[in-house]
Amino acid sequence: MIRFFLLFVSFSFCAPAFAQQKQFTMEEAVLGMNTSLAREDLKQLNWIPGENSISEVVKTPYGGALVRRKLPQISTDTLLRLSELQKQLGSKYTLRALPPIEWIDNKEAFFALGNNYFICSAAANGWNIKEWRDLPGEAENVVLQKSTKRFAYTIGNNLYLIDAAGKTHTVTSDKEAGIVNGRSVHRNEFGIDGGIFLSPKGNYLAFYRMDERMVEDYPIVNWNVTPAAVHLTKYPFAGRTSHEVTLGVYNPSSGKTIFLDTGTPKDHYLTSVTWSPDEQFIYLAILNREQNHLWLNQYNARTGAFIKTLFEETDPKYVHPQHSLTFIPGKNDEFIWWSQRDGFMHLYRYNTRGKLLNQITKGDWVVTEIAGESEKRKELYIISTKESPLDRHIYSVNWESGKLRRLGSDPGTHSAGVSTTGDYVIDRWSNGNAPRVIDMVSTTGKWKQNLLTAKDPLAAYQRPKIENVTIKADDGTPLYGKLIYPVNFDATKKYPVIVYLYNGPNVQIISNGFPASGNLWYEYMAQHGYVIFTMEGRGSANRGMKFEQATFRKLGTVEMEDQLKGVAYLKSLPFVDASRLGVHGWSYGGFMTTSLMLRHPEVFKCGVAGGPVMDWKMYEVMYTERYMDTPQENPEGYEEANLLTKVKNLKGKLLLIHGTIDSTVVWQHSVNFVKQCVDNNVQVDYFVYPGYEHNVRGRDRVHLMQKITDYFDEYLK
Template identity: 60%
Template sequence: MNKTILLLMTGMIISGAELSYAQQRTYTMAQATNGLRQDLAPERIKQFEWIPGEDAYTRAVTANGAAAWVKYGVSARKSAASPADTLLTLSQFSKQLFAGAKSLRGFPVMHWLSGTEAWCNIENTLYSGRLENGAMQFHVWCTLPVDAENITVNPQSRQIAYTIKNNLLLHNTSGVTQQITNDTDVNIVNGKSVHREEFGIDKGIFFSPKGDLVAFYRMDQRMVNDYPIVDWSVVPAHANIIKYPMAGGKSHEVTLGIYQPSTQKTVFLKTGGPADHYLTCVTWAPDQQSVYVALLNREQNHLWLNQYNAVTGELMKTLFEETDNKYVQPTHPLTFIPGKPDQFIWWSNRDGYTHLYLYNTQGQLERQLTKGSWVVNELAGFHIAGNEVVITAAKESPMEKHGYAVNLKTAALRRLDQAAGWHDIQVSSNGAYLLDSYSAGNVPGVAQLAALSGKWQEQLLTAADPLRDFKRPEIRQVTLKADDGTPLYGKLILPVDFDSTRQYPVIVYLYNGPNVQLIHNTFPYSGNLWYEYMAQHGYIIFTMDGRGSANRGMAFEQATFRQLGTVEMNDQLQGVAYLKSLPYVNQQKMGVHGWSFGGFMTTSLMLRHPGVFQAAVAGGPVIDWSMYEVMYTERYMDTPQENPEGYATSNLLTKTKNLQGHLMLIHGTNDDVVVWQHSINFLKACVDNEVQVDYFVYPGHLHNVLGKDRTHLMQKITDYFDANLKL
């Protein structure tokens, strides 16, 4: 017995030593950069999907080294784990598809068509599967051309729409391909997303509810200026010409077509008005007789919700209008109430926050469904038995997202989760159950099922902490105030082994632009492992969402209107003042870093507030807003002709003489969002004014440097700060 105790004690000592050693680990740059998407990613439920018409779902699992696609039943009457049926193993799937000629490394994304049929896409060959005797049997459905894109499958009709280059095609249920459009001019584009994917637009193909009609965007961009994106990977280099509409210039013109496969004819909606207006929120009526479109003027301050006849294209009526003295920003289609084809939910910021409104199809407001000084984030589905719509919202805090059910008749709201954090909700087809997946600062991930009626729930996953063995920094939540008293939320990340009697260099990481929020209560609480890497190497990191960023309501967002880069910098300077008040911050060793809008902010701080920071790295920065795209820029700045003072104030080409300290700009050579000319022109201005600046490019990369090259990028940034803030 004494030997046993001694062995146990020895084992405990060894384990403790191993744990102590393991907790001293520091991140490699590769882990700090891509770890949360690779070896340090918390475990997640893979390929979860509710099965249509059933209280059941599927997910991809791995057991004993073998991957499988498994079906689980759900019942609130059961307290134990739901029974599971293996529908398909990966080896079986490979044999069905390739007869042993090759093996898949993992399941492709599987989509349910019905309770017994599913499909997937592997290299543009579509496979359909049917449930037979408790197992799935897959076969080739159709093979599309290798250059087919925007592949859209309608579960009801089984028709498949896709694009080839700039034209739209349809593969019907008889296996016949119909050419919906046949435009020979490459600058007339069909079936793709338009308006540079603003206004929530992420597709250009819209099947009708029964799937027998197809609505599609047609974009004429012949009038837009050509812009070269140079491919440097070939010799000689080749210029790929794109169309890039810059603020104040010619914009493209968009129409919406309705294709009838039975007649093979298309009618275009007669939207009228100026041709460069925006068509958003495209929604089929449940009876397929009409299509709803939100028509937004180019000034983006006046919206008309219109109903058009799907057969003739004629305007039937305008349901209502919305105006704002700054801008209206529609981003969601109509959502019709199940079983009530004359009622729909409309998203609006009209009361200052993003909320839901119940309308009838005559354009009459039935009631405002959500209200308060908080925003709705998503509409997840409907709890039909409870006559409720299920949403997520920032009601508890702008830094958290929770699930709620809202009664469609009374607008009564109830919270569906209990734990702090950032929750994502997936609702079953009849709304009886939901999957709640969430994380929080120190909660790597939890997934649980819950019944919409009652208190039943079942835990599916509690992820282990993949960072438990690393030496991690202390993180402090910070709340500051803007000059108008608005609360500003940020995080202060202290160096590991922090000593309050020492002074440390500090890096401010920022974005602070529209539609983006950096500060969330998610895992990891730092928000970024590179921040923690820098803390492991003796830096303080500070990040904060100033006015102009997302999830705080319209007054917060619109505070920057017509003056991008002014109010936001005032807020970031409040953060600087806070940092300088801390005795352990070395005020002579302060750096700033950001990308895209954050790159614009970084460069602006160095030129419009010189001397505050000693070193800065600006990635993909906007330098002159008159060279940025029409839709985004004119929403927040109006046109250069209407707001010359605002554009002049924010133009960084005229301010290079102000530079103090060290500034490095980084750009991807193939950037088609913030085109390379921004930083090239900035270099020219620096040369003209005899100002020294550092510069680095990433050949072949677009607006972001992704993949393995991102490790190189973050090492480059780190080395720059080390050279200028540490040595």
């Protein structure tokens, strides 16, 4: 459900105490951070492969230009001007700015205009631009392997490959509905974000093939035509029939496809697809449908034959693979495996015989990313929560000794772009007092150069005070949150409160970034006399398995206990009006909002629930069965979480919001809830967004947040 999380929240330290007079408009509060109030940035800042050089698009008196900056002296030369590019393209295209340019190597780059790809080659008198590949207009899921210049893409449910010579191969030609090739499977769980896997040297193409003919059809109605049109999608409900996935390998030389012998049962999950560097093998993590047993298997890439299981992982609750293998640079027989086997997500070095060579990272913190490596120093560059669950910092770690070294000391949320040489890192970071900083640092820690310290785009606005809060759960676990005070705060007054929450698995909403509030709508509400409170309860991400698995088989119970601890804290504050508490959340947060309104009806005066799960039996197999087991195995847990049976408990005012073509939390969840309200003579407020899926985006989001704001104004002011 993480991919549909609506309101990403970052966390930081207190905002400056001084206040300006300007207030946010609703449009600024909702869209401003991506438009008129966007932070300064460096455009198209990228490493040039094989060099200690970066490229960047800058403004010049002659228009935009792509420049190269060599490190460490930061000397600059111009590579390509917009005017030169326009001249070479001719009148067929009119460009207002340089398109996104990606490097192939230090002599060639490419860009795309729609589905037409152009290649840029360095020449003595500048760059030569020529048309490279013109993909069909209906091509989707395009994957370009830059090193071998192969393209793969899907049209409909079939897969196509363009080889380095420009020949198009029809990889699959399935005509039957329900057979899907080259797309994401398992509803994007397990870290899956695509279905196309070109081999390292480009000689083979692996791909997911999903057979969902046995899955029940679910109608999604398009109301924008008359009469309304029904689109049937496949939706695997928890405890019911799921799809079956295999992995094919296409050989362009022979034009033939083989499939890996992944065995039975066929509704298991195929994850962590990884080619060996020499293209001899494919590695797959196979997870049983119960999600408590994983096998890391090796297969012959030419025949599809199973070779061996390298190791197994089990957990009495669930195993949750989220990453492919990372082979050690320069080696075909050593790789890095991500695992939470010791209670936290860490890195382990294995050989291809299945022997554990060493645990690379360890401690009561998690690794969130491998950002790069240095073969000569045997180092990985990682992002982790070692300093605090609220921060992200960059570290180097030796993959043999485990020696860990932090790069940079500034508190906040850091991301890393590592040069292909492994010598330098682009460190992008922010915190509540720093909108955006971009530093260039050497991986030895001996050199640093600031490239950008962005001005505060919110400096002219009336900003609220933000206070870091730590609350203890029943078992003593610290829970992190933040309290946003009304502007022009008067300690003698009583204020209404809005609790924003998500508190679902795989998501973290509290972190140290910019703005300190995490969301300008919170600040808008603070400008209009509200206290805003948000807190991360048990069940959410990046705090270790004990923290996350506390909600296993009983979603919506432990999380509510934690959120009620937050409510108790709010009620202890002399300026909080306990009779005017509101709660709001979307997706899992919508489920939590509705749960609190029904299972603890005396607490909140009103709530707004967006895209809410009402009955976990109606949610998808992969996510639900991981955290709840099946309805057949855990009927008590499903019944306790079922909100359709609890509508009689509603005392406060509740607004439900849903998109009419939501294929994640299907519209039927809230429709069924409304039907139960009618049957039980319970009043509820309801609003739909025609043509929207699980999120309301763009300018219509301003309408959404105004609707939510008006509801709180009506019942809490």
